[in-house]
Amino acid sequence: MRLLHTMIRVGHLDRSIGFYTEVLGMRLLRRKDYPEGRFTLAFVGYGDESENAVIELTHNWDTAEYELGSGFGHLAIEVEDAYQACDAIREKGGQVVREAGPMKHGTTVIAFVKDPDGYMIELIQR
Known part of the structure; x- marks a missing residue:
């Protein structure tokens, strides 16, 4: 068993991809639109998903902002x-x-x- 990814919801996908790739130096590993569900998934990380845990950025097309809550740390x-x-x-x-x-x-x-x-x-x- 191994940890595959952590999913976070983002309001502006391209802005988030830019932050994780340009500011933190990760790579965009894959991105896929799901038009029927009105969402896009993008995976970013420092290495290939077959060997590294990555971050899944989930963009729900009709949601521009989320409340982060108090349960998630960092x-x-x-x-x-x-x-x-x-x-x-x-x-x-x-x-x-x-x-x-x-x-x-x-x-x-x-x-x-x-x-x-x-x-x-x-x-x-x-």
Whole structure:
């Protein structure tokens, strides 16, 4: 068994694909429209789905915005240098909401960025 993907609903698919590919450096792995259901699925990730967990971006054509709720926490991405990653994300228009630095009560260097729909992404320095 292995984790295949995490699905998040997005209000503007192209904007979200742009964030995950251009700002976070993932690849668009596949995208498919389902006209009868009025939705599109796009899968993004750092490697092929056969070997890596990915993110499924679900765009329901008639919904432009979602309430995120209080149950979901964040996605986490390992980075070589969290300080440098924050600078690069900011330069590409991404929103850093917690600058890189040691986590509270620990020594692991982390940072948080927010995607265009408000989902939090933790950067964890290797």
